[in-house]
Amino acid sequence: MIRLRGVSKLFHGSSAPAVADLSLDVPEGELVVLVGPSGCGKTTTLKMINRIVEPTSGTIEIGGRDAAAVPAPELRRGIGYVIQQIGLFPHRTIAENIATVPNLLGWDRRRVDARIEELVELMGLSPDMKHRYPSELSGGQRQRVGVARALAADPPVLLMDEPFGAVDPIVRTRLQDELSRLQDQLCKTIVFVTHDIDEAVRLGDRVAILNLGGRLEQYDTPAEVLRAPANAFVEQFLGKERGLKRLSLIPVTSLELVHGPVVDAGVSVDEAKRAMAVHGTEWVGVMDELRLRGWVWGADLSPDRRVGDHATRDFRVWIDAHASLREALDAIVNTRNQVAVVYDGDRYLGMLTVEQISAELLR
Amino acid sequence: MTWLLAQGSGDRAFIRWRWIGGHLDDIWQQTVEHLTLTGIAVGVGLAVSLLLAVVALRWRRLYAPIAAAGGILYTIPSIAAFALLVPFFGFSYLTAEIALVSYTILILVRNIVTGIDGVPDEVLEAATGMGYTGPRRFVGIELPLALPVIIAGIRVATVTTVGLVTVTALIGQGGLGKFILDGFRRSIIFPTAIFVGTVGSVVLAVVLDALLLGLERLLAPWQRRVAG
Numbered sequence: 001m002i003r004l005r006g007v008s009k010l011f012h013g014s015s016a017p018a019v020a021d022l023s024l025d026v027p028e029g030e031l032v033v034l035v036g037p038s039g040c041g042k043t044t045t046l047k048m049i050n051r052i053v054e055p056t057s058g059t060i061e062i063g064g065r066d067a068a069a070v071p072a073p074e075l076r077r078g079i080g081y082v083i084q085q086i087g088l089f090p091h092r093t094i095a096e097n098i099a100t101v102p103n104l105l106g107w108d109r110r111r112v113d114a115r116i117e118e119l120v121e122l123m124g125l126s127p128d129m130k131h132r133y134p135s136e137l138s139g140g141q142r143q144r145v146g147v148a149r150a151l152a153a154d155p156p157v158l159l160m161d162e163p164f165g166a167v168d169p170i171v172r173t174r175l176q177d178e179l180s181r182l183q184d185q186l187c188k189t190i191v192f193v194t195h196d197i198d199e200a201v202r203l204g205d206r207v208a209i210l211n212l213g214g215r216l217e218q219y220d221t222p223a224e225v226l227r228a229p230a231n232a233f234v235e236q237f238l239g240k241e242r243g244l245k246r247l248s249l250i251p252v253t254s255l256e257l258v259h260g261p262v263v264d265a266g267v268s269v270d271e272a273k274r275a276m277a278v279h280g281t282e283w284v285g286v287m288d289e290l291r292l293r294g295w296v297w298g299a300d301l302s303p304d305r306r307v308g309d310h311a312t313r314d315f316r317v318w319i320d321a322h323a324s325l326r327e328a329l330d331a332i333v334n335t336r337n338q339v340a341v342v343y344d345g346d347r348y349l350g351m352l353t354v355e356q357i358s359a360e361l362l363r
Numbered sequence: 364m365t366w367l368l369a370q371g372s373g374d375r376a377f378i379r380w381r382w383i384g385g386h387l388d389d390i391w392q393q394t395v396e397h398l399t400l401t402g403i404a405v406g407v408g409l410a411v412s413l414l415l416a417v418v419a420l421r422w423r424r425l426y427a428p429i430a431a432a433g434g435i436l437y438t439i440p441s442i443a444a445f446a447l448l449v450p451f452f453g454f455s456y457l458t459a460e461i462a463l464v465s466y467t468i469l470i471l472v473r474n475i476v477t478g479i480d481g482v483p484d485e486v487l488e489a490a491t492g493m494g495y496t497g498p499r500r501f502v503g504i505e506l507p508l509a510l511p512v513i514i515a516g517i518r519v520a521t522v523t524t525v526g527l528v529t530v531t532a533l534i535g536q537g538g539l540g541k542f543i544l545d546g547f548r549r550s551i552i553f554p555t556a557i558f559v560g561t562v563g564s565v566v567l568a569v570v571l572d573a574l575l576l577g578l579e580r581l582l583a584p585w586q587r588r589v590a591g
Contacts, residue, residue, distance in 0.1 A: 052492055077494035087489025091507045091585045101493050133585040149493075159492075 002026040002049060002157065002189060007058030009044050009214075018044045019214030021058070028156075029187040033204035035194055037237070041214030042193045046159050049191060050079045062157060077101055080150030080158040080188070084165045086142050088134040094120075094145050095130040101153040119148040122182070140171040147179070151186075158190045164199070176202055197238060201226065201245055209234050223249045243361050248326035252319065252342055255360055257350025260339060262287055265308025269301045283337060286312050292348040295337060315341045321349055325360065328352045379555045390542075390559060397538035397567060400528045403460055405521050408467030415468070416475035417501075426476060433469030441466070441530045449534060459536040463527055467520040474516025478509025511586060514579040518572050525568040529560060539563040 004024045010017040019041040026032045034042040047053040049060055051072045060067040067075055088097050095116050102112045120127055123144040134142055143163060150158060164172045180203060183190065194200055200207045201222040208219045211233055218230035226246035229235040238245070261275045262285035272284045276298050286293045286307055294312030301310060317331040321344040328340040332354055339351040383390070415433075419426035439447075444462040452458040482505050490504045506513075532540030542560030546553045580587070 050492055052488065073494040073496045075494075076492055081489070081492035083485060083488060083492070085483075085485035087483070087485035087487075087492075089486060089490070089504060089508075091504075091510075091583065104494050104499075135585065 001028045001061075001063065002191065003059075003061040004045070004049075005059045005061075007045070007048060007060060008056050009041070009048060009053060010056045017056070017213060019048070019055075022214050022216060024208060024216060024219065026189055026191055027206075028189050030205040031183055031188075031190040031192060031203060033192045033194060033200040033207045034210060035197055035200040035204075035207055035237075036210035036217075037212070038195060039212050040210040041212075042195075042210050043161055045210070045214060046161055046191055046193045049157075050076050050081060050159055077104055077153065078155050078157070080153075080155045082146050082150045082158070082160045082163045084162040086146040086163075086166075088142055088145060088149070090134055093131050093133060094125070094137070097134065097145060098149050098152050100149055101155075105153055107153075115152060119151060122151075123148045124178070139167045140175060143167060143171075143175055144178075147182075151188075156189055158188045160190060160192045162194055163192075165194070165196075172199075179203060198245065201249065209237060244326055244329075246361065247329060247357065248324045250325045250360065251321075252323050252325060252328050252340075252352065253321050253349075255325070255352060255356055257342055257352060258356070260285060260351035262292065262348075262351075263307055265293065265306070267307055269303050269305065269307060272296075272301060272307045273298060281337075285315075286310075287348065290347050292341060292343075317341070318343050320344070325352075325357055329354070329357055332357075377554055378558055382555050383559060386559075390539075390563065393537055393539050393541055394563060394567065396536075397525070397528050397540075397564065400459060400463065400531060400536065400538055401521065401524045401567075401571070404463035404524045404528075405467055405517065407460065408464045408471055408520060408524075409517065411464065412468055412471035412475060415472050416479070419472065419476055420479060429472060430469070433472055436465040437469040439465075441527055442533065445530070445534050454534045454536075456536055458534055459528075459531040463524055463531070466523060466527060470520045470523070471513075471516050474512050474519075475509065478512030478516075479505050481512060482508045507583075511579055511583050514575060514582070518575045521571050521575060522568045525564055525571060529564050539567070 002025070004022055007019060007022045008017050009019045022041075022045060024032075024045075034045055036042050044053055048055045049062070049067065051067060055068075062075075062079070089100070092100075098116050098119055099112045102115055107115075116130065117127075120130060125141065125144055125148070129137065129141070134145070137145065146163065150160075164175050167175065176199065192200075192203060204222055206220060207222050207225055209217045209225065209230075211217050217237075218225055218234045223246060225234065226238060226242055226249070229238055229242075235242070261279040261281045261283070263272045263275050264287050276282065276284050282298050283295050284298060284301075284307070285295045288308075292315065293308075294314050296307070296310045296312055301307070315335065315337065317335050318341050319327055319331050321342060323342075328342070331340040332338055332352070339353055341351055342349040415429050419429050441462060444465070445458060448458045448461055452461065486504065486508070487500070490500045495504065528538045529540030529543055531538055532544045539560045542556040542563070544560075546555070546557035546560065549556075
């Protein structure tokens with residue numbers, strides 16, 4: 001746990017503080033994102049935690065210890081640090097780069113080698129990369145090495161300063177996913193700085209929205225910040241599509257799915273028409289046991305046959321139970337039925353309608 | 364060109380290979396002497412320059428005066444330098460080395476400082492952020508990364524010094540310059556000796572330069588490999 005209390009930083013020669021009287025708790029094992037416009041002091045705040053920047057006043061505690069009471073190099077060896085330009089050592093191989101902090105800590109050779117193996121595998125790097133130099137790697141690979149290097153001595157705390165800012169959007173998304181997966185596995189206490197609100201919302205367990213001069217405007221879970229911005233600044237910073245961003249954070253299964261106008265293949269057309277009337281639709285879904293076979297227009301049903309004897313149309317978009325409401329909404333607007341069909345593997349779970357989703361947003 | 368024509372009598376050739384054959388021992392000895400003078404000058408110059416460069420990097424304001432002083436030393440003509448030093452140190456090895464060392468300072472200090480300044484900021488920040496102490500960072504990160512620029516400076520200093528050592532023959536401190544001096548001092552100019560001294564010194568410079576280039580490749584292997 002990292003605890004900032006009344007932390008301020010006034011840089012030499014500037015009249016206004018970069019960070020003024022900031023108090024913030026980063027709970028253990030959580031990923032907290034500091035986000036805000038440039039000049040909001042987010043990077044300064046991050047750098048005060050490992051004392052690259054010394055606070056002018058206030059205290060910072062890391063795991064119950066006052067950071068100022070520990071010699072800075074010793075403090076930093078216990079904190080993983082990843083910066084945007086990565087800063088790999090060009091004259092050292094990937095293995096040597098990863099081994100940096102273990103070597104500074106004086107680990108023996110065998111332990112260092114074993115740790116390198118472990119991290120190369122964890123980061124999904126190919127083993128032959130170990131003996132290459134950073135200049136021989138792509139941007140995404142370098143960034144993974146940067147993270148591996150920061151994790152090398154297994155520090156409980158990780159500081160990441162716009163780590164994915166310099167890679168192209170496709171690689172960035174992939175690195176973000178990898179970080180989320182890694183964090184599920186490792187449960188580090190991570191402070192992550194970005195100016196990109198989408199990245200913040202995507203990665204953070206909590207987001208701290210900072211205004212100029214390091215003023216903390218709101219500190220909460222991404223869903224809560226999106227649901228109820230604390231003030232006009234936060235609302236403006238969250239930007240357009242606030243509702244959609246929020247939807248992307250809510251899993252489909254958090255809503256009560258409706259069974260929908262869906263009947264078993266063996267029932268009569270009359271029964272199917274009753275189901276349509278109940279839901280107010282002009283189509284009906286046809287089930288085979290647990291599977292949803294497809295759907296039929298009500299007008300196409302001939303009264304002398306069973307529902308299952310009619311040719312069905314496929315539901316074009318199915319979504320997985322782990323999908324977000326944003327994906328569900330996308331499915332809805334892309335299909336004629338105006339519903340999102342939710343599956344858990346092969347099993348039909350139910351349907352979502354626009355009304356349900358917008359009701360959730362207004363909650 | 365008159366001395367060329369004067370060679371008509373006696374041995375007819377412009378270059379008397381037989382003379383060279385008969386003086387191989389002396390040539391070898393002077394080559395070793397030349398190398399020693401050069402080696403000591405560049406070695407001591409490097410040590411002094413490293414010290415000065417560290418001072419200049421630590422106290423930035425001192426860089427300009429240090430560079431200026433090195434520049435002044437560099438502009439003193441070598442013969443004048445010997446003339447100035449001889450009254451104090453005589454026609455000695457020390458006189459020769461003091462002059463030679465002082466000529467390396469400007470180039471070496473400048474290249475060391477430039478090389479270390481060229482280390483990318485993000486590399487320094489990463490090093491500090493991971494818990495490097497100042498001195499350890501200097502030795503482990505900054506110096507190795509500055510090495511190519513430093514070695515480039517050593518190469519220039521070495522080639523310059525090899526040339527300058529020929530002049531130290533004037534104060535009786537051997538090297539291949541001795542042959543050049545001999546060649547001119549005879550009553551009839553003796554081109555063979557001048558040739559030996561000149562070519563010997565040029566070859567020495569070229570060989571040392573190539574060796575240092577090889578050393579750079581060896582010590583900075585990361586430079587050659589680039590993604591692709």
